[in-house]
Amino acid sequence: MFSRQVKQFLKRSSSTLWPYLQRNYGAPSRQAKVTNDFVSSLKSIVGDKNVSTADAVREQHGHDESHHEIGLPDVVVFAESVQHVSEVSKLCNDNVVSLIPFGSGTGLEGGVNALEGGVCLDVTKMDEIIEVNAEDFDCTVRPGVMRIGLNNYLRDTGLFFPIDPGADASVCGMCATSASGTNAVRYGTMRENVLNLEVVLPDGRVIDTAGKGRRTKKTSAGYNLTNLFVGSEGTLGTITKATVRLYGVPEKTISAVCHFNSVQEAVDTVVQVLQCGIPMAKLEFLDDVAIEAFNKFSKFDMTVAQSLFLEFHGPALGLEDQFNTVKELIDMNNGFGLKTAIEADERNKLWKARHEMVWACCSLIPGSKPYSTDVCVPISHLPDVIVKTKEMIKEANVIGPIVGHVGDGNFHVFFPVDHADTETFKKVYDISHRMALLAMDRNGTCTGEHGIGMGKRDLLIRELGEEGVEAMRQVKKTFDPNGIMNPGKVFC
Numbered sequence: 001m002f003s004r005q006v007k008q009f010l011k012r013s014s015s016t017l018w019p020y021l022q023r024n025y026g027a028p029s030r031q032a033k034v035t036n037d038f039v040s041s042l043k044s045i046v047g048d049k050n051v052s053t054a055d056a057v058r059e060q061h062g063h064d065e066s067h068h069e070i071g072l073p074d075v076v077v078f079a080e081s082v083q084h085v086s087e088v089s090k091l092c093n094d095n096v097v098s099l100i101p102f103g104s105g106t107g108l109e110g111g112v113n114a115l116e117g118g119v120c121l122d123v124t125k126m127d128e129i130i131e132v133n134a135e136d137f138d139c140t141v142r143p144g145v146m147r148i149g150l151n152n153y154l155r156d157t158g159l160f161f162p163i164d165p166g167a168d169a170s171v172c173g174m175c176a177t178s179a180s181g182t183n184a185v186r187y188g189t190m191r192e193n194v195l196n197l198e199v200v201l202p203d204g205r206v207i208d209t210a211g212k213g214r215r216t217k218k219t220s221a222g223y224n225l226t227n228l229f230v231g232s233e234g235t236l237g238t239i240t241k242a243t244v245r246l247y248g249v250p251e252k253t254i255s256a257v258c259h260f261n262s263v264q265e266a267v268d269t270v271v272q273v274l275q276c277g278i279p280m281a282k283l284e285f286l287d288d289v290a291i292e293a294f295n296k297f298s299k300f301d302m303t304v305a306q307s308l309f310l311e312f313h314g315p316a317l318g319l320e321d322q323f324n325t326v327k328e329l330i331d332m333n334n335g336f337g338l339k340t341a342i343e344a345d346e347r348n349k350l351w352k353a354r355h356e357m358v359w360a361c362c363s364l365i366p367g368s369k370p371y372s373t374d375v376c377v378p379i380s381h382l383p384d385v386i387v388k389t390k391e392m393i394k395e396a397n398v399i400g401p402i403v404g405h406v407g408d409g410n411f412h413v414f415f416p417v418d419h420a421d422t423e424t425f426k427k428v429y430d431i432s433h434r435m436a437l438l439a440m441d442r443n444g445t446c447t448g449e450h451g452i453g454m455g456k457r458d459l460l461i462r463e464l465g466e467e468g469v470e471a472m473r474q475v476k477k478t479f480d481p482n483g484i485m486n487p488g489k490v491f492c
């Protein structure tokens with residue numbers, strides 16, 4: 001199943017995986033510098049009301065939606081302007097105090113957890129939609145703008161921002177994690193959809209990654225600084241403005257569901273659909289275990305089998321043809337039970353239930369919380385990797401529904417885990433780690449969309465090699481020589 005190299009790594013590391021998880025990250029060197037004087041200086045920049053050392057506020061900002069242990073910041077600062085962000089950054093840099101940008105805390109790899117205390121910089125009050133250029137299909141927003149709010153605002157323009165991670169995340173937080181989700185197979189990920197970013201560097205300087213005010217669909221002007229900051233997880237600077245692409249709301253949308261007797265047949269269908277050049281908007285896989293949870297939680301009565309959820313976007317003319325071609329391919333691969341949802345209510349119900357899958361999975365074990373995994377492989381390897389993952393789950397005797405953005409070769413196991421049950425927690429951690437190794441062994445990545453955060457730093461080294469990570473460390477040093485930006489994330 002694994003290559004010899006991976007087997008050797010597993011043998012060497014299996015006894016060290018758990019201690020790794022348990023490792024105490026707290027190196028209090030920076031934490032010690034958040035003195036009363038320092039807090040007073042913060043207050044003089046942003047005002048008393050925008051600085052909090054209250055336990056409840058620190059607690060709320062010390063974790064995201066992941067299973068990772070909480071990391072409390074010493075103080076939470078609410079910025080109301082770019083000037084606030086710039087002056088707070090400079091103060092932290094001058095005093096070598098950690099600075100952790102906070103969007104909406106929906107991340108899944110402990111990105112906002114303050115591993116060394118310091119200042120959590122909450123940017124949600126900066127919530128202006130600066131401009132919408134409908135004819136140019138772009139808009140520019142401040143970091144407090146949330147994806148659903150943006151789409152509500154755009155409703156009358158006939159345009160939408162398609163990147164949909166399910167959670168209502170901040171658009172700039174989505175830039176910071178390079179988020180994607182269900183629509184990426186058609187519209188791409190954040191990497192393909194960010195045209196420009198305004199970033200406050202740790203020393204307080206403000207840069208525009210594509211040049212001030214620039215918002216072209218293409219550029220070959222020098223290095224791609226924009227994409228350096230997309231996926232940088234708050235480790236290089238604070239994003240204070242993002243210009244992103246918009247798309248026309250499709251004239252017609254058809255959603256559909258069908259089932260298969262094997263993972264291979266489901267994925268073969270997906271590959272053939274893509275080979276036919278059909279511009280699918282969503283191509284989601286749910287395994288039999290996931291469908292069972294889905295039925296129970298969201299009151300559906302779907303056939304319990306390997307399943308595909310599909311969505312077509314396009315002009316009314318021609319969309320039926322696309323649908324019929326896909327239907328033929330489903331039949332060719334022994335798919336069955338094809339059902340469509342055309343009316344908005346029906347479609348919304350289906351996709352709402354898909355986005356609530358993680359809670360459906362948790363309902364399988366009372367008192368459990370989600371432990372999400374996230375790997376991505378070239379699509380030809382997907383059946384093999386999913387089947388082997390199912391074997392690992394069976395062998396470990398844990399519950400592990402599989403859900404995937406299968407059109408991109410990306411999938412998750414949503415393990416429901418009672419955190420007090422350390423034996424299951426350890427098993428789940430081991431499977432998650434092995435899945436990442438397996439994916440990498442098949443030319444894949446340890447994270448398709450959730451990022452590295454604090455959870456996958458060792459895997460990043462395996463993925464890129466020591467030299468690759470060292471190159472990243474050098475980039476980090478260039479932008480953040482004092483290492484204040486979100487320390488302990490991405491790199492060990």
Ligand SMILES: Cc1cc2c(cc1C)N(C[C@H](O)[C@H](O)[C@H](O)COP(=O)(O)OP(=O)(O)OC[C@H]1O[C@@H](n3cnc4c(N)ncnc43)[C@H](O)[C@@H]1O)c1[nH]c(=O)[nH]c(=O)c1N2
Pocket residue numbers: 064065100101102103104105106107108110111112123143164165166167168169170171172173174175176177178179180181182233234235237238239240358449450486489
């Ligand atoms: C139920 C559910 C379902 C999903 C997901 C979450 C949840 C809870 N996600 C993950 C999540 O939505 C995604 O990581 C968001 O992009 C995080 O945005 P926040 O604003 O919440 O950032 P959050 O505050 O969580 O921060 C995340 C990271 O970005 C940094 N950051 C935030 N704002 C910043 C800024 N302005 N400048 C610099 N750094 C900043 C932080 O420091 C941290 O490292 C996801 N994702 C996905 O890709 N596909 C999916 O399918 C899903 N599905």
Ligand SMILES: CCCCCCC(=O)C(=O)O
Pocket residue numbers: 065066108165166181354355357358370371372403412414
């Ligand atoms: C709180 C756990 C969230 C699980 C991951 C959600 C996700 O990526 C998805 O596709 O759904």
Ligand SMILES: [Mn+2]
Pocket residue numbers: 181405412449
């Ligand atoms: Mn996902």
